[in-house]
Structures are given as structure tokens and as C-alpha cells.
Amino acid sequence: MTASISPTPPEPLVLPDAGSAESWLRERSGSALARVEELAGELRTAPPGGALETLRVWDEVTLALRGTSGMASLLANVHPVEAVRTEAEATEMAAQRLSTALAQDGELYAAFAALDATGLDPLAQRFLAKILLDFRRAGVDRDDATRARLQQIDERLLELDQEFSRIARDDVRTVRVAPERLGGLPADFLESHPVENDGLVTITTDYPDALPVFDYARDARLRTDLRRAYLNRGYPAADPVLHEMFDLRHEYATTLGYPDWASYDAEVKMIGSGEAIPAFVDRIAEAAREPGERDLAILLERYRRDVPDADRVALADASYYRNLVFAELFDLDTQLVRTYFDFAKVRAGLLAVTGRLFGVRYDEVDVPVWHEDVASYDVVRLADGARLGRIHLDLHPREGKYKHAAQFDLAPGVAGKSVAEGVLVCNFSRHLMEHDHVVTLFHEFGHLVHHVLGGQGAWARFSGVATEWDFVEAPSQMLEEWAWDPAVLASFATDDAGDPIPAELVAKMRAAEEFGKGYLTQTQTMYAALSYWFHQERPADLTARMIELMERYGPFPYLEDTHFYASFGHLGGYSSAYYTYQWSLVIAKDLFGAFDPADLFATEVAGRYRDRVLAPGGSKDAADLVEDFLGRPFTFDAYADWLAR
Known part of the structure; x- marks a missing residue:
């Protein structure tokens, strides 16, 4: 034999x-x-x-x-x-x-x-x-001419999506200021922004530059000037691209017999229909209204001590004054917080935490990559030493690179045929990180581990993050909770002396984070409404419609002469479906309720979540995956309770 x-x-x-x-x-x-x-x-x-x-x-x-x-x-x-x-x-x-x-x-x-x-x-x-x-x-069942037109539209839409991404990626703007105007900014920021030969300092709209200015700069004019530059990235070049994109999507959908693009797009999502999108957005907006108004009143009260006649908090000042409320109402020094989040320690901690949670380890490998900043790891299952996939972390900004944070597929995983490979692309500081960025890193890594763990099945069609698109954010949103747990943070967040972040400081961070969640949710509903109505109405004047939606849904007034939609990359990939972030968050809050806050690494629940939600990839409908884990269908209750607190 x-x-x-x-x-x-x-x-x-x-x-x-x-x-x-x-x-x-x-x-x-x-x-x-x-x-x-x-x-x-x-x-x-x-x-x-x-x-x-x-x-x-x-x-x-x-x-x-x-x-x-x-x-x-x-x-x-x-x-x-x-x-x-x-x-x-x-x-x-x-x-x-x-x-x-x-x-076709x-x-x-x-x-x-x-x-x-x-x-x-x-x-x-x-x-x-x-x-x-x-x-x-x-459109396989259409006549030759119709199929040809659909293919033409499809190709042009990809060209437009690429162009829109390129416009936003390459449009890095700068503000140049005298060094004395940088009061309030952290020491490491000042060290990395030296005074140039003409006596000025250059600040860009890339995240590691812009966000500390928004949070800490005492100079209101600097905050406004940089915010205006930030919100104008991509404008006016993106306008004709977006107009053509919206028109072609509408033509594609109606050619196939759908009333509009959102109806075509929603057919394969959990929400099921385009008309359900504005109803869901308004439901979230109503749930956020009272907590949003409550926290905005506190923010405005603090703002009026410096701007006595203000009726509303200016958009350019919102982050700065939120930090002041953190300090005065919650006794939280956010600049002290960031001293515990050295980038190298955070990256190591992320790997340790997720490795423990999902029963894997990350073995660093020296392999060819596209840039020296990239770190690569084999993902190995602890139970049997099997390699599940390979991940690459590309986490710092550079010229010509994608400007936001996302997970990209490099290769789908199929048992016996292809190793799952994914890439995390972010734009973080090389030194100290804001805790918000730590949360973002955990969130995006959630997509990466989903890609790998879900890449062990027999079919490429169902490999990795292959569920309905309005579910894909839920596992990542849930993983954010581990970036808030005091014991988890203490395992990697240490200061220069090696002392872990105190639990009482984390408690203050958590209490402060609860402040503003209502009006931050209102901001998310404004984004969701914009992504839907831009596609539904295809307005001739995008800026005018944006302003109307900001007034209806957003918590802050429009900043004159700005056009944030021109770099709102989700209008490309997510199209009319930005609502998915809140839809997924509803599910994420319900999923997290199955974990014991006193033991976030409990083997039974963590393994069940890994095996029933992540590992199946797209082999089941998302609602069934969630029900398999929870033992019941998901509900709105946990989200509503969280928002109302």
C-alpha cells in the first residue's frame, strides 16, 4: 500500500x-x-x-x-x-x-x-x-447594448473612485506659524517641529500634526486656520469627480430596475432596503438628541468663559474645549495620558492583548516589503503551531500614502490554496500617541484579525471579512473595549520610568469619554445622512447641501469656506452606506455584553466569539453569526442604554 x-x-x-x-x-x-x-x-x-x-x-x-x-x-x-x-x-x-x-x-x-x-x-x-x-x-439578463453600457459605467466608477482617493491622498496642506503661537502643544510635538530658516514652523494636515493642534493649541486663530486647511483637502478638484460618481451610480441602479443607488446597494446588506437608511439615521439622531444637547450645554458654558457672546461652540474649537472640560470637570490631563502611550509599547501591547484573546501569537518575520516602516508577522495558532496567516503593519504617514486608517487585503485565505495576508495602513505618530489613536489602532486591527481568522475555510468567496458590509465594523468596534480596560492598559501603557498607567487615571479617561458621546453620535448621523442624500438627490451644489445637513444633524455650525466632503473618502468605498458605522455599533454593544468586564480574556466566551463570529467569515448571514454567539437575535437595547447613560 x-x-x-x-x-x-x-x-x-x-x-x-x-x-x-x-x-x-x-x-x-x-x-x-x-x-x-x-x-x-x-x-x-x-x-x-x-x-x-x-x-x-x-x-x-x-x-x-x-x-x-x-x-x-x-x-x-x-x-x-x-x-x-x-x-x-x-x-x-x-x-x-x-x-x-x-x-455579464x-x-x-x-x-x-x-x-x-x-x-x-x-x-x-x-x-x-x-x-x-x-x-x-x-445585468447578465439585459440586451447587448445595456450590458455594454453597464460595463462602461462600472469601469468609469472604478476610475473615479481611484481619482477621488488620489485627490484626497495627495492633497496635504500646510500652515506656517511663528513658534510663539504653539503654546499648549506637547513637548514631543514641539521637538519634532523645528523652527525653519525663516523663523516659522510648518504644520501639515496629516493626522500626527493636525490632531494635536486641534486638541491642545491655545491660539484660536491657529486652530481655525489649520481646521480650515484640513476641511478643504481635495477641494475643488473632487467636486466634478463626485458629481459624475453619483450620477453614474444612479444610472447603473436605475438601468437594472432599482429606484436609486441606495436601493441597489442595500439589497445585499443587513438593512435590506434603501428607504430603511434615512429611517435608521433619524432613529439614531433622535436617540442622540437629548444626550447631545446635555453635553453641548456643558461645552458651551465653558466656551462662553472665553467667547462670551457665543451661541454655539465653533467647529474649530470643539476638540480644544472638550479637553478643557476633561480637565476641569473630570480632573483629566490628556497630555499626562499620552505620556503612557509610546508607540512602540502600544504596538507590542496590541499584539500581546489580541494574541491572548484569540489564542494566537505573532512571530516577526524579515521579508521584503514596500517600505522600511512596515513590520511583518506570521500569525500562529497557539493550540497546534499552525500558521494562520501573515500581517503587515504600515502605521506612519509619508508622502503618497493613504491618509486615513484601514485594513487592506493582500491575499485571501483559503485552506490548502492561499495564506491569508492583510495589511494595516494607518498614520500615527512615531512617538507618543493620543489615547484616541490607541483605540483606533485596536479598531483597525480588529479588521486585520478578522481577515486572518476568517481565512481558513474552503471557499474564497467566503474568506475573511466577507459578511454584509453593514456588519463588518462590529467586531472592530467591539475590540475597542480592550483599549479601555484598566488591567489591559496597564499591561503595556507605561511612562518613561516604566510605571503602568494608574487605574484611577483610566477611570477618569472613561468618565471623560462618556462626555460628548451624544454630540459625537450626532456628527456620525450627519455623515451618514450626507452619504445617503448626496446619492439620493445628487445635488448640483454639494457645499450648500452639506451645510443644510450639518444644520439638521450636526452639533456644530459650519466653518465658513470649507468643504469637508471633498476628502470624505467613505463616499468612495461606502457610497450611500456610511450608516453602517452606527448599525454595526448597535451590534457591537450587544456582542460585548456577552463578555465579563471582570475577565475580558475568559477562555470560553473569547473562544466562542472567535469561532462563531470571526472564523466563519462570510459563510453565514451576519445576523445568524451573531445569534450563534449570543444565543438570540441582536437588539437595539444595549446601544440605547449606552447612549442614554
Whole structure:
């Protein structure tokens, strides 16, 4: 008898050095897309004998397309060489063009529609149903001219999305000030911003520069000038891009028979319908109204001590005065807080905390990457030493890099075929961090660990963060809670002397954080309303409509001559569905209720959460994943209780 030989486990990608990245990307993507066309041709002319075999071939197509698109999107947003970014955008376009062509292919659709699902397991049946839905949503049943127009729109929308991202990414503005105007800013900020030859200091709109100024600068004119520069990134270049984007999305949806883009987009989300979006936004706005008004009154009272005739707190002053309320009402010194959050310690603590929570460890690996700032780790399961995936952390700003915080896929994980690889792209200080940024880091890492833990299944279609898009933020929002726990923070947040952050200081931080949650939620509802109504109405004057929505939903008045939507990147990827952040938060608050605050690492509940919510990826509807974990459907109750406190 011949002994069976186990297949060789797949290896992570071997990335090129910076000098060969352009040719490497071209060759790798060309080979992958050629393989997709080959497989599609086989399905047309010589399909395999059974339904399961046909689905497996299509999943190979899915794996190749996802891997190519994810890799290209990442490099387009992070690579330091402009030529590589340009090549990556072209690669992403080629993958999208091919994907759309396949989804509109009548021969392929007929082959899948004719499959007999009898005997398929539930997951394979789910895959087949998703494939048929994809074909329909791409217009496969329309005439040739209509399909051609839909493909033209699809390609142009990707071009516009890339252009919108590029405009926001590359538009870094500066304010130059005399050093005496920097009073109130932390010592490490001053050290990293030396006086230049002309006697002035340059401050940019990148996060590590702008946010400390908003929080700490005593000079009101500096706060206003930098806030205005910050809110004008991308303007006016983004306006024609957004107008065309909104119009084309509307045309795409209505061509397929939907009343509007939001209805088309919501069909595959938990919310189910476009008309449910403004109803949900208004429900959140009403829940936030009373706590928002309560805290705004406190903020305004403090503001009037310096600006006696003010009716409302100015937008440019809101962060600064919130910190003053923290100090005076909660005895919280936020500059003292940040001395406990050295970046290197926070990064190490994040890995230790999430490793303990999810039963993994992170082994640092020395592999080729796109920039020297990037740190790479293999994710290894503690139970058996199996490598689950590889992660890359790219956490500091630089020219030409994505300006916000997000997780990018590098490769989807499929058992026996592909190692899950994800990249965390952020823009944090290299030195001391604000605690808000620590929370953001935990949040974004939640997406990364979801990508890896959910990348162990048999189907590329369901790998990683593949659930409905209005659920994907929930696991990350829940993970933020570990960045607030006193014992968790004490494990890595230490000052220069090595002393851990005191529990009483964390208690003050938590109490202060509760202040303002009502009006911060109002800000989120304003963003959600803007993303919906910009798509629904496609207003000729985006600024005028933005101002109206700020007055209706937002807690602060409009800052004259600003246009924040021009760099509001969620209008690209999230389109009309920014509501998802609050929808997900409703679920996150309910999920966290299953954990014991006295023992956030309890093995049973942490393992159950990992295995029932994260590991399945998109193999079940999100509502079912949550019910599997909670033992009941999720409710609004925990969110409402949190907001009302």
C-alpha cells in the first residue's frame, strides 16, 4: 500500500523589493488574469461533470480576482514609488474589467443556472445562490447594448473612485506659524517641529500634526486656520469627480430596475432596503438628541468663559474645549495620558492583548516589503503551531500614502490554496500617541484579525471579512473595549520610568469619554445622512447641501469656506452606506455584553466569539453569526442604554 502524501501547505506571497515592484506586479497580475480567462473558457466549452466541480472552478476564478484586486488596491495606496502606484491602479482596473465581463457573460450564467444543487452541502448551495445573484446584479439578463453600457459605467466608477482617493491622498496642506503661537502643544510635538530658516514652523494636515493642534493649541486663530486647511483637502478638484460618481451610480441602479443607488446597494446588506437608511439615521439622531444637547450645554458654558457672546461652540474649537472640560470637570490631563502611550509599547501591547484573546501569537518575520516602516508577522495558532496567516503593519504617514486608517487585503485565505495576508495602513505618530489613536489602532486591527481568522475555510468567496458590509465594523468596534480596560492598559501603557498607567487615571479617561458621546453620535448621523442624500438627490451644489445637513444633524455650525466632503473618502468605498458605522455599533454593544468586564480574556466566551463570529467569515448571514454567539437575535437595547447613560 502506498502511503498518502499530505499536500504541501501554501506559502505567503514573496513581495518584491521597491526597485522591481512595477515589473513584478505586471507579471504576477498578468499571469493571474490570464488564468482567470483560461478557467472561464473551460467552463464555457468543457465544463466539469457536476455542480460541486463547477463551483470549485469558479472559486479558483474568485481567488485569482480577489488576490489581484486586493494586492493592486494596497500598492496603489501605499507604495512610495508613483510609477508603481500608477501600475497598481491599472492592474485594479484590468481585474475589475474582467470581473464585470465575466459577471455579464450569458454562457457562464446559463451554465450555473442549469446546475442541479441536489446533494450540495449548505455552504456550496449558498455559494451557488451568491453566484446567481452576482450575475443578475451585473445585468447578465439585459440586451447587448445595456450590458455594454453597464460595463462602461462600472469601469468609469472604478476610475473615479481611484481619482477621488488620489485627490484626497495627495492633497496635504500646510500652515506656517511663528513658534510663539504653539503654546499648549506637547513637548514631543514641539521637538519634532523645528523652527525653519525663516523663523516659522510648518504644520501639515496629516493626522500626527493636525490632531494635536486641534486638541491642545491655545491660539484660536491657529486652530481655525489649520481646521480650515484640513476641511478643504481635495477641494475643488473632487467636486466634478463626485458629481459624475453619483450620477453614474444612479444610472447603473436605475438601468437594472432599482429606484436609486441606495436601493441597489442595500439589497445585499443587513438593512435590506434603501428607504430603511434615512429611517435608521433619524432613529439614531433622535436617540442622540437629548444626550447631545446635555453635553453641548456643558461645552458651551465653558466656551462662553472665553467667547462670551457665543451661541454655539465653533467647529474649530470643539476638540480644544472638550479637553478643557476633561480637565476641569473630570480632573483629566490628556497630555499626562499620552505620556503612557509610546508607540512602540502600544504596538507590542496590541499584539500581546489580541494574541491572548484569540489564542494566537505573532512571530516577526524579515521579508521584503514596500517600505522600511512596515513590520511583518506570521500569525500562529497557539493550540497546534499552525500558521494562520501573515500581517503587515504600515502605521506612519509619508508622502503618497493613504491618509486615513484601514485594513487592506493582500491575499485571501483559503485552506490548502492561499495564506491569508492583510495589511494595516494607518498614520500615527512615531512617538507618543493620543489615547484616541490607541483605540483606533485596536479598531483597525480588529479588521486585520478578522481577515486572518476568517481565512481558513474552503471557499474564497467566503474568506475573511466577507459578511454584509453593514456588519463588518462590529467586531472592530467591539475590540475597542480592550483599549479601555484598566488591567489591559496597564499591561503595556507605561511612562518613561516604566510605571503602568494608574487605574484611577483610566477611570477618569472613561468618565471623560462618556462626555460628548451624544454630540459625537450626532456628527456620525450627519455623515451618514450626507452619504445617503448626496446619492439620493445628487445635488448640483454639494457645499450648500452639506451645510443644510450639518444644520439638521450636526452639533456644530459650519466653518465658513470649507468643504469637508471633498476628502470624505467613505463616499468612495461606502457610497450611500456610511450608516453602517452606527448599525454595526448597535451590534457591537450587544456582542460585548456577552463578555465579563471582570475577565475580558475568559477562555470560553473569547473562544466562542472567535469561532462563531470571526472564523466563519462570510459563510453565514451576519445576523445568524451573531445569534450563534449570543444565543438570540441582536437588539437595539444595549446601544440605547449606552447612549442614554
